[in-house]
Amino acid sequence: MQFDPQEIDQSAIYKLLTGAVIPRPIGWISSISEDGIPNLAPFSFFNAVGEDPPHVMFSTVRPNNSNKDTLNNVLATKQFVVNMVTEDTVERMNTTSQAFLPHEDEFEMAGLTPIPSLKIKPPRVKESPITMECELVHHYTLEDHKFGGATIMIGKIVMFHIDESVLLDNYKINLDTYKPVARLAGSNYSKLGEIFSIKRS
Numbered sequence: 001m002q003f004d005p006q007e008i009d010q011s012a013i014y015k016l017l018t019g020a021v022i023p024r025p026i027g028w029i030s031s032i033s034e035d036g037i038p039n040l041a042p043f044s045f046f047n048a049v050g051e052d053p054p055h056v057m058f059s060t061v062r063p064n065n066s067n068k069d070t071l072n073n074v075l076a077t078k079q080f081v082v083n084m085v086t087e088d089t090v091e092r093m094n095t096t097s098q099a100f101l102p103h104e105d106e107f108e109m110a111g112l113t114p115i116p117s118l119k120i121k122p123p124r125v126k127e128s129p130i131t132m133e134c135e136l137v138h139h140y141t142l143e144d145h146k147f148g149g150a151t152i153m154i155g156k157i158v159m160f161h162i163d164e165s166v167l168l169d170n171y172k173i174n175l176d177t178y179k180p181v182a183r184l185a186g187s188n189y190s191k192l193g194e195i196f197s198i199k200r201s
């Protein structure tokens, strides 16, 4: 079957897209408002986009043309942290996705520990074994939208924090201890499944 996105409604597009593009890593983004209030929320429209220099992207949808707190904070301060989500933190990640008021601190609401970053102001999630401090280098709001579109944020990684418990020799990550979680469609998530290797051609 074919579906022209111009001819199906927004929720149908969302289901097709988020059901097809899986598994999606989750960028759990901590940011801070200009008044110094920390914020934490998950974004699965997220990925790494380059290594030289290292960059990541995430995007926030803009329901009814309104900005999410994360978007407002990152646009104002040009800084954010990506905290990677694991089996240990997935429930608390879900708690932080609730629509809290701008003055409410999701770290506190979800029982997470904010710890200082080295180069930027937003705190990191202590319970996350891999966190990356980022500086915003570019943002772009999709044009031609009907409901508010989405704003894509691209950040340059200025510091990696890798807990020794997930670090092997020579900068490799230990998948047995890392236990990352990815998002599928709706309320579904996945752990790492069977791992296999193919020699690079």
Ligand SMILES: Cc1cc2nc3c(=O)[nH]c(=O)nc-3n(C[C@H](O)[C@H](O)[C@H](O)COP(=O)(O)O)c2cc1C
Pocket (backbone or CB within 6 Å): 026, 039, 040, 041, 042, 043, 044, 045, 046, 059, 060, 061, 062, 068, 069, 070, 071, 093, 094, 096, 097, 098, 099, 100, 183
């Ligand atoms: C696993 C997961 C992934 C999500 N991914 C996105 C996303 O990619 N883009 C988005 O706008 N919202 C996404 N959300 C919803 C936001 O996390 C939610 O709107 C949150 O309240 C935003 O917080 P903020 O207003 O503090 O920025 C996701 C929620 C969950 C649970």
